[in-house]
Amino acid sequence: MSDKPTTIKxxxxxxxxxxxxxxxxxxxHSSIGLTTKMRVKKxxxxxxxxxxxxxxxxxxxxxxxxxxxxxxxxxxxxxxxISGIEDIAYKRNYTVLLAQSHDDAEREKxxxxxxxxxxxxxxxxxxxxxxxxxxxxxxxxxxxxxVVFFDRIPPIKDIHYVASNLETGTYEAVNFLLKKGHRTIxxxxxxxxxxxxxxxxxxxxxxxxxxxxxxxxxxxxNSDLTEAGTxxxxxxxxxxxxxxxxxxxxxxxxxxxxxxYTRSLNLNGIDFVSYANLPIINYxxxxxxxxxxxxxxxxGKKAADILIDLINKPKNESGADQAYFNVVVESVLxxxxxx
Amino acid sequence: MSDKPTTIKxxxxxxxxxxxxxxxxxxxHSSIGLTTKMRVKKxxxxxxxxxxxxxxxxxxxxxxxxxxxxxxxxxxxxxxxISGIEDIAYKRNYTVLLAQSHDDAEREKxxxxxxxxxxxxxxxxxxxxxxxxxxxxxxxxxxxxxVVFFDRIPPIKDIHYVASNLETGTYEAVNFLLKKGHRTIxxxxxxxxxxxxxxxxxxxxxxxxxxxxxxxxxxxxNSDLTEAGTxxxxxxxxxxxxxxxxxxxxxxxxxxxxxxYTRSLNLNGIDFVSYANLPIINYxxxxxxxxxxxxxxxxGKKAADILIDLINKPKNESGADQAYFNVVVESVLxxxxxx
DNA sequence: TAATTTTGCGCAACCGTTTGCACACCAGTT
DNA sequence: AACTGGTGTGCAAACGGTTGCGCAAAATTA
Numbered sequence: 001m002s003d004k005p006t007t008i009k010x011x012x013x014x015x016x017x018x019x020x021x022x023x024x025x026x027x028x029h030s031s032i033g034l035t036t037k038m039r040v041k042k043x044x045x046x047x048x049x050x051x052x053x054x055x056x057x058x059x060x061x062x063x064x065x066x067x068x069x070x071x072x073x074x075x076x077x078x079x080x081x082i083s084g085i086e087d088i089a090y091k092r093n094y095t096v097l098l099a100q101s102h103d104d105a106e107r108e109k110x111x112x113x114x115x116x117x118x119x120x121x122x123x124x125x126x127x128x129x130x131x132x133x134x135x136x137x138x139x140x141x142x143x144x145x146x147v148v149f150f151d152r153i154p155p156i157k158d159i160h161y162v163a164s165n166l167e168t169g170t171y172e173a174v175n176f177l178l179k180k181g182h183r184t185i186x187x188x189x190x191x192x193x194x195x196x197x198x199x200x201x202x203x204x205x206x207x208x209x210x211x212x213x214x215x216x217x218x219x220x221x222n223s224d225l226t227e228a229g230t231x232x233x234x235x236x237x238x239x240x241x242x243x244x245x246x247x248x249x250x251x252x253x254x255x256x257x258x259x260x261y262t263r264s265l266n267l268n269g270i271d272f273v274s275y276a277n278l279p280i281i282n283y284x285x286x287x288x289x290x291x292x293x294x295x296x297x298x299x300g301k302k303a304a305d306i307l308i309d310l311i312n313k314p315k316n317e318s319g320a321d322q323a324y325f326n327v328v329v330e331s332v333l334x335x336x337x338x339x
Numbered sequence: 340m341s342d343k344p345t346t347i348k349x350x351x352x353x354x355x356x357x358x359x360x361x362x363x364x365x366x367x368h369s370s371i372g373l374t375t376k377m378r379v380k381k382x383x384x385x386x387x388x389x390x391x392x393x394x395x396x397x398x399x400x401x402x403x404x405x406x407x408x409x410x411x412x413x414x415x416x417x418x419x420x421i422s423g424i425e426d427i428a429y430k431r432n433y434t435v436l437l438a439q440s441h442d443d444a445e446r447e448k449x450x451x452x453x454x455x456x457x458x459x460x461x462x463x464x465x466x467x468x469x470x471x472x473x474x475x476x477x478x479x480x481x482x483x484x485x486v487v488f489f490d491r492i493p494p495i496k497d498i499h500y501v502a503s504n505l506e507t508g509t510y511e512a513v514n515f516l517l518k519k520g521h522r523t524i525x526x527x528x529x530x531x532x533x534x535x536x537x538x539x540x541x542x543x544x545x546x547x548x549x550x551x552x553x554x555x556x557x558x559x560x561n562s563d564l565t566e567a568g569t570x571x572x573x574x575x576x577x578x579x580x581x582x583x584x585x586x587x588x589x590x591x592x593x594x595x596x597x598x599x600y601t602r603s604l605n606l607n608g609i610d611f612v613s614y615a616n617l618p619i620i621n622y623x624x625x626x627x628x629x630x631x632x633x634x635x636x637x638x639g640k641k642a643a644d645i646l647i648d649l650i651n652k653p654k655n656e657s658g659a660d661q662a663y664f665n666v667v668v669e670s671v672l673x674x675x676x677x678x
Numbered sequence: 679t680a681a682t683t684t685t686g687c688g689c690a691a692c693c694g695t696t697t698g699c700a701c702a703c704c705a706g707t708t
Numbered sequence: 709a710a711c712t713g714g715t716g717t718g719c720a721a722a723c724g725g726t727t728g729c730g731c732a733a734a735a736t737t738a
Binding site: 005048053054055057058061063064065073074076079080082083086090095096099100102114115116117118119143144260279280284286 | 404429455595
Binding site: 017021024031032036055058060061 | 715716717718719720722723724
């Protein structure tokens with residue numbers, strides 16, 4: 001039955017007309033007579049003709065595919081972000097080639113390579129936690145394939161990115177705790193390699209200073225964000241000469257580790273504030289009292305939009321220095337309902 | 340600077356040799372002299388030559404892309420499954436085109452259409468909850484593009500699929516509850532359109548009968564799997580003339596809704612058993628006492644493997660009836676640690 | 679030295695579609 | 709009778725790479 005797919009040539013041969021006429025007829029070109037158009041279309045649908053996209057992509061040098069590399073889909077932030085990306089891609093007639101780095105810098109490099117050989121029209125990246133060099137993205141500049149980073153952006157210049165401004169969110173969070181009467185506020189921060197860690201720290205400091213409180217750097221401790229790492233940091237916090245009455249944690253997962261640990265020690269009374277606002281919070285009995293919401297869906301949408309704009313932008317004519325899109329999605333503090 | 344990418348033709352022109360020689364040199368063809376090879380390769384790397392994959396895909400009629408359509412990445416089952424799919428695809432040199440139906444049958448149809456125009460080499464599908472017709476997958480048969488269903492498989496014949504056998508898992512689950520002394524066991528089941536609902540019911544019945552207990556059909560109630568639907572079903576359960584002392588729920592999410600609801604009524608003492616074994620269970624204070632684990636990663640891997648095998652299988656020569664892969668991944672009951 | 683094999687390379691077709699250009703035909707205008 | 713203008717169609721090149729076949733020069737053999 002179903003042999004090779006029908007081509008435009010076969011239609012031409014059967015109808016004894018040229019392939020160009022068939023092509024134009026199918027594309028409703030104005031210079032083709034109505035009767036010819038009808039004949040062609042009728043036969044085409046009878047033969048279940050489907051244009052060979054590979055030929056078309058080749059001809060136009062476009063694939064209508066955007067690549068997305070992100071660390072971990074099981075993290076709620078990313079699975080939500082990908083929905084935003086997908087929705088925009090869908091709307092603008094692109095499809096999404098997906099790959100997870102699992103926070104492994106080596107794998108990320110290989111994935112970038114793969115995206116290159118697939119010749120995606122553009123690339124969306126949220127870099128892995130362990131990535132410390134960024135040359136593997138350079139290739140894309142040479143190939144004139146736009147790259148947009150989102151959320152986890154590399155600390156380098158001349159890139160397009162979309163990220164949330166955690167400084168303002170953190171400022172709000174610390175302010176919120178201060179207003180609640182807390183004076184000793186700890187922070188479990190992430191690795192210094194992450195831009196986001198600096199922003200959190202800055203937000204924290206600014207909130208303290210603007211409330212005329214002195215900033216104690218020993219109350220900010222970096223963690224590797226694992227459960228074991230979190231417990232270690234918590235031990236330090238709890239044995240600190242100024243034991244915090246409230247703690248800002250790097251994200252909801254860290255908050256959950258920390259809360260579970262304090263509860264296992266039968267410690268109560270420490271307020272936690274966190275980032276991300278995970279849906280699982282709704283299922284928990286003991287949760288952060290507030291979270292900084294980062295709007296992953298919105299970030300994903302925005303990043304995809306920028307990427308597709310870049311793809312369709314007329315080439316940088318003058319070869320001049322082009323502008324870089326640096327979009328910041330404001331983060332806001334969401335106070336959780338008390339249970 | 341970076342103009343159009345280098346092509347094989349330019350290399351040929353510069354070196355004053357033919358394109359075929361360049362092509363063969365780059366592919367280490369045996370009939371090319373060593374010196375020519377060296378010259379070609381040297382120049383190629385100097386010019387940052389990258390073969391145009393679109394041309395190659397066109398030539399071979401292959402894209403090395405597999406499409407994946409699934410309902411919802413934020414469901415842990417699917418985000419884990421996609422990792423399995425991706426890992427296999429990666430290993431076997433394919434990439435993954437992803438799309439979420441968000442459990443919307445209409446959107447699913449459009450996505451199938453898109454996958455078709457992208458001419459994926461194969462398709463992996465977990466159908467949406469609301470899908471009730473399946474003709475949109477027929478096109479792929481005509482185009483000779485293999486389709487493998489996983490987890491949520493449609494109730495039709497002549498398809499390839501990978502799914503877990505929930506009957507055995509359910510049997511184990513009910514047996515487990517019976518051994519614990521429960522005699523009145525409720526079940527919150529899913530819509531009857533899902534194959535999985537039937538399997539659960541069958542497992543339930545078999546466990547009861549094999550323990551010489553009579554099966555009470557009114558203790559199995561179907562739900563739409565939303566929180567509101569779950570609460571409604573729970574109300575029915577709790578007002579049942581035989582109030583269950585244990586309940587088997589369709590999945591962990593339903594279990595969480597149900598548990599939360601019973602706790603809001605200050606009801607204790609009902610044991611819940613569920614499916615999926617979500618990681619968030621670890622963060623919960625009140626959880627199902629056991630879950631049927633369905634091994635999403637394994638299912639994803641298996642499905643991808645089968646799909647790629649099908650893609651690379653020599654065409655069905657005789658046009659004869661080909662075999663369909665129906666793989667069942669056994670599910671097992673995992674008893675949760677008491678907190 | 680002539681015949682034969684091997685080595686190294688080029689020619690040209692091909693994959694399916696689009697598109698600039700030419701051309702033939704017919705009608706209406708000078 | 710020559711000219712203009714539209715209408716409908718076909719020719720052929722182009723996109724970038726692969727590959728069967730042929731052919732010349734060099735190396736081997738008789």
